[in-house]
Amino acid sequence: MTIGNTESQMRKGLLELCILGIIRKEKEAYPSDILEQLKMARMVVLEGTLYPLLTRLKNAGMLDYRWEESPSGPPRKYYSLTKSGLKFYMQLHTAWQELRHTIDHITEP
Amino acid sequence: MQRIIQINIAGRLIPIEEDAYQSLKAYIASLEQQFANEEGKDEIIQDIEYRIAELFSFRLQTGAPAIDLADVRKVIETLGPAHDLGDHNNYINPNVPAHYTNKQREEKTDTTKAGRKLYRNPHNRMLGGVCGGIGRYFDIDPVIIRLIFALFFIFAGAGLLVYIVAWIVIPVAKTPQQLEEMHSGNPVSIHDMAQNMSEELHELKKRGEKMSRELRDFFSRKK
Numbered sequence: 154m155t156i157g158n159t160e161s162q163m164r165k166g167l168l169e170l171c172i173l174g175i176i177r178k179e180k181e182a183y184p185s186d187i188l189e190q191l192k193m194a195r196m197v198v199l200e201g202t203l204y205p206l207l208t209r210l211k212n213a214g215m216l217d218y219r220w221e222e223s224p225s226g227p228p229r230k231y232y233s234l235t236k237s238g239l240k241f242y243m244q245l246h247t248a249w250q251e252l253r254h255t256i257d258h259i260t261e262p
Numbered sequence: 263m264q265r266i267i268q269i270n271i272a273g274r275l276i277p278i279e280e281d282a283y284q285s286l287k288a289y290i291a292s293l294e295q296q297f298a299n300e301e302g303k304d305e306i307i308q309d310i311e312y313r314i315a316e317l318f319s320f321r322l323q324t325g326a327p328a329i330d331l332a333d334v335r336k337v338i339e340t341l342g343p344a345h346d347l348g349d350h351n352n353y354i355n356p357n358v359p360a361h362y363t364n365k366q367r368e369e370k371t372d373t374t375k376a377g378r379k380l381y382r383n384p385h386n387r388m389l390g391g392v393c394g395g396i397g398r399y400f401d402i403d404p405v406i407i408r409l410i411f412a413l414f415f416i417f418a419g420a421g422l423l424v425y426i427v428a429w430i431v432i433p434v435a436k437t438p439q440q441l442e443e444m445h446s447g448n449p450v451s452i453h454d455m456a457q458n459m460s461e462e463l464h465e466l467k468k469r470g471e472k473m474s475r476e477l478r479d480f481f482s483r484k485k
Binding site: 211212 | 272273274293297300301302305306309310312313315316319320323340341342344346347384385437441
């Protein structure tokens with residue numbers, strides 16, 4: 154049992170909330186943008202974990218995307234939240250707020 | 263000596279050394295295996311290939327003549343080995359939690375039909391958490407409640423007194439369950455309050471009528 158392991162489990166659990174939050178904030182975001190922000194927040198270590206999550210969220214009707222040409226590389230997939238994606242995000246966000254309060258309370262010295 | 267070949271990845275032509283190509287091919291094969299049971303397998307692989315193409319493009323823009331084995335190793339390190347990626351037990355399948363949370367939420371509201379409870383909020387407090395608690399109860403920003411209290415205090419002088427009484431009367435939320443109860447019940451709307459009020463008034467009226475009937479009986483018997 155190591156701190157790093159438990160901590161990364163915590164981060165993994167919150168990854169969906171973060172991804173939806175970033176896309177909501179940016180209105181539209183392509184995976185490398187999302188990765189950039191997640192890395193700055195130390196929320197993701199392996200880039201490859203993002204792609205299956207995005208595809209699953211899209212197949213569950215939470216995300217939509219459109220293609221856009223890029224000046225420097227391959228075309229980019231720009232993701233945006235669908236209506237049910239926004240609702241899902243709001244629910245996750247509330248759940249997180251409640252969880253945070255509860256954990257703060259339990260662990261209060 | 264290395265042979266350089268051209269590969270097409272995500273619609274881009276990329277010059278790559280032979281052994282680097284073999285390594286990349288093995289990596290993509292391992293991804294295919296990892297996501298074999300995944301509904302969106304092809305799309306996930308495609309997205310990852312797009313990312314690889316993007317990372318290679320960056321590398322070529324810095325002046326590398328071709329992608330070599332070290333570049334491929336770096337890309338694999340950035341993306342993560344296949345067996346670390348498909349661990350879906352660690353991820354919440356979006357289909358499930360959406361459902362799950364909805365159901366949970368329904369159950370929650372069912373058990374708390376009685377409505378919310380008013381507590382002082384120990385996590386949003388200036389003094390005793392009275393305004394924080396009231397705010398959470400009514401879904402209003404506590405700052406607004408504080409402002410109202412402050413205005414009361416300045417113009418009517420009663421705000422402080424009301425606050426102190428509320429501080430004494432309203433219990434502080436001590437357990438996580440109580441914290442939950444502050445917010446988990448049905449939101450209290452003005453409509454509900456008006457309804458409660460009219461029910462109370464109705465009750466009062468009935469009691470008044472009953473009392474006057476009894477009084478009348480009492481006096482008529484006396485006669």
